[in-house]
Amino acid sequence: MELSNIHSAARIVPPALPRRGPFMAILIIAISVLAVGYLYFHNPAEHHLFPTCLFHYFTGLQCPGCGGTRAAYALLHGRLGLAIWYNPLAVLVAPIALLWGVDRVRRVWRGDVVSNCFTHIPPRVVWGLAIFLTAFWIGRNLPGYPLGP
Amino acid sequence: MADQWYYAHGGQQLGPVTIAELRQKIVWGEIQPQALVWTEGMATWQAAHTVAGLATPAPQTTQSPQSPQPPGMPPAYAAPPGASPYQPLSYQGAAPPNYLVQSILVTICCCLPFGIVGIVYAAQVNSKFQGGDHAGAQLASANAKRWSMIGLICGIVINVLVFGLQIVVAVANS
Known part of the structure; x- marks a missing residue:
């Protein structure tokens, strides 16, 4: 339909669409690869060049993300059990975050307005996630918590 | 033209x-x-x-927008309350983003409860949109964005401040 209009003589041709998409997408991919590569070769349990959790630093308590970097390191090396021991929430969130990242890069590449692929999840699931997150935050600091770190 | x-x-x-x-x-x-x-x-x-x-x-109507409302219009034809002709653009039909993953990542990475507020608003975006309340879904979307941004900015600011303090202390002790 659009192509047939090219032949109408008096039409002023729009300027080329700005195409920053591929550049931005490649930049995001490059930074992600660097970060994951660094994590793959540096065990956070032995190296100190990782961001520390300030909630843990000031309160001594575990936040819902504590152990997340070590869990990601364990996941990268295929040690699922160890990853769950460090932080089961991080293991749960990792595939969601991966899906989100891939969707985001795809949209940036195409020059789409960035939208969200998680709007059609049943609200109960999202509520469940919020409750699980809060319960995990509290629960992992209670005496009977079975996992680490 | x-x-x-x-x-x-x-x-x-x-x-x-x-x-x-x-x-x-x-x-x-x-x-x-x-x-x-x-x-x-x-x-x-x-x-x-x-x-x-x-x-x-x-x-709102197919009539010329400049034409004033005819006098004596029955109240049934008046615009419903709250339906201002200058409402911001809304994307009815398309689901507004719910910032769910951003909120989760803020909760986990910045260790701040703002992210949980964001997740609760994300749930509201989904329930209101699926219930047909598009305006409510958009409001919840704006709130979800606000809280995940507050969490992110607080997290970055606090981390930078503490990191700077640690450097100052380290330099002072050396």
Whole structure:
């Protein structure tokens, strides 16, 4: 339909669409690869060049993300059990975050307005996630918590 | 004068359409207010919501928008309360983003409870949108965005402050 209009003589041709998409997408991919590569070769349990959790630093308590970097390191090396021991929430969130990242890069590449692929999840699931997150935050600091770190 | 508008969708240029059609596409959510548009006389592509004449929705009736309301109009035909003709552009039809993953990542990475507030608003976006309350879903979407941004900014600021303090202490002790 659009192509047939090219032949109408008096039409002023729009300027080329700005195409920053591929550049931005490649930049995001490059930074992600660097970060994951660094994590793959540096065990956070032995190296100190990782961001520390300030909630843990000031309160001594575990936040819902504590152990997340070590869990990601364990996941990268295929040690699922160890990853769950460090932080089961991080293991749960990792595939969601991966899906989100891939969707985001795809949209940036195409020059789409960035939208969200998680709007059609049943609200109960999202509520469940919020409750699980809060319960995990509290629960992992209670005496009977079975996992680490 | 040519009423030919082009718009970008999915990284492609589409059109031409009339300004009325373009407004309709925005109101229906076929394209979003941030989408780039162009018409003759514009130097470059611009986001639709920054273009005068597109920034306000199409008139409610098919009559000429300049014509004042006829006197003695029965109240049944009056605009419903709250339906201001100058409401911001809404994307009815398309689900507004719910910032769920951003909120989760803020909770986990910044260790701040703001992220949980964001997740609760994300749940509201989904339930209101699926219940047909598009305006409510958009409001919840804006709140979800606000709280995940507050969490992110607080997290970055606090981390930078503490990191700076640690360096100062380390330098002072050496």
